[in-house]
Amino acid sequence: MDVRHTFVEGGDVARGDGGADRWRYDGGMQDTIVRPAQPADVLAIRDLVRPYALNEHHILIPRDLVAYYESLPEFVVAERLIDGEWRIVGCGALHVMWSDLAEVRTLAVAENAKGHGIGRAILTVLLDRARDYSLKKVFCLTFEVEFFGRFGFEPIEGPVVPPEVFEEMLRSHDVGVAEFLDLARVKPNTLGNTRMMLTL
Numbered sequence: 001m002d003v004r005h006t007f008v009e010g011g012d013v014a015r016g017d018g019g020a021d022r023w024r025y026d027g028g029m030q031d032t033i034v035r036p037a038q039p040a041d042v043l044a045i046r047d048l049v050r051p052y053a054l055n056e057h058h059i060l061i062p063r064d065l066v067a068y069y070e071s072l073p074e075f076v077v078a079e080r081l082i083d084g085e086w087r088i089v090g091c092g093a094l095h096v097m098w099s100d101l102a103e104v105r106t107l108a109v110a111e112n113a114k115g116h117g118i119g120r121a122i123l124t125v126l127l128d129r130a131r132d133y134s135l136k137k138v139f140c141l142t143f144e145v146e147f148f149g150r151f152g153f154e155p156i157e158g159p160v161v162p163p164e165v166f167e168e169m170l171r172s173h174d175v176g177v178a179e180f181l182d183l184a185r186v187k188p189n190t191l192g193n194t195r196m197m198l199t200l
């Protein structure tokens with residue numbers, strides 16, 4: 001599927017409620033939009049992530065509500081027209097880590113909405129955001145190797161930043177950064193995951 005996103009002015013798209021910047025998908029996805037998340041979306045984001053963050057799954061990192069509010073500008077959500085109502089069916093975030101580097105994180109599509117190109121649409125927007133920031137590399141930690149592989153992500157091993165950057169990044173309190181650095185204290189979180197990198 002050819003997924004492109006178009007910046008649309010004036011909020012006359014989809015729900016037509018104005019205000020925030022919006023993106024609309026063509027390429028056969030007239031019933032789906034991806035847009036920047038708003039504070040009112042946080043409970044829906046939390047509910048989307050929750051099933052993937054349960055202890056037995058541990059596919060995504062569970063976060064406290066306050067952490068979602070604090071990182072809201074990093075998020076986009078996908079909305080889909082279902083039975084005449086726009087519903088949030090996916091989310092994802094781009095977390096900037098360094099001058100040339102960001103992580104795609106918390107990419108989640110509702111179980112019953114998978115396989116309709118929504119994950120692709122969200123990731124496309126996040127990667128465009130990375131390009132807008134002139135970043136060179138995008139990291140992800142995932143079980144979905146084939147999905148990310150379709151976008152050019154490749155498995156990586158070992159340290160991937162110069163030692164001086166590594167030292168600086170160690171100062172972060174963010175769990176995702178610790179996972180990126182492959183620190184021993186977060187190894188239990190990362191078991192079975194693959195560390196992948198895309199060069200833009």
Ligand SMILES: CC(C)(COP(=O)(O)OP(=O)(O)OC[C@H]1O[C@@H](n2cnc3c(N)ncnc32)[C@H](O)[C@@H]1OP(=O)(O)O)[C@@H](O)C(=O)NCCC(=O)NCCS
Nearest residue numbers: 105106107108109114115116117118119120142144146147
């Ligand atoms: C990974 C995930 C986001 C994919 O979402 P999705 O909406 O089902 O994916 P799409 O329908 O956009 O699929 C895009 C392409 O990837 C392929 N694909 C998707 N999931 C796949 C999988 N598990 N294995 C192989 N291929 C897969 C699709 O077949 C499609 O291929 P195409 O380009 O030939 O049509 C979704 O499965 C999910 O939420 N997983 C749980 C959370 C997670 O692991 N997130 C990633 C870590 S941050």
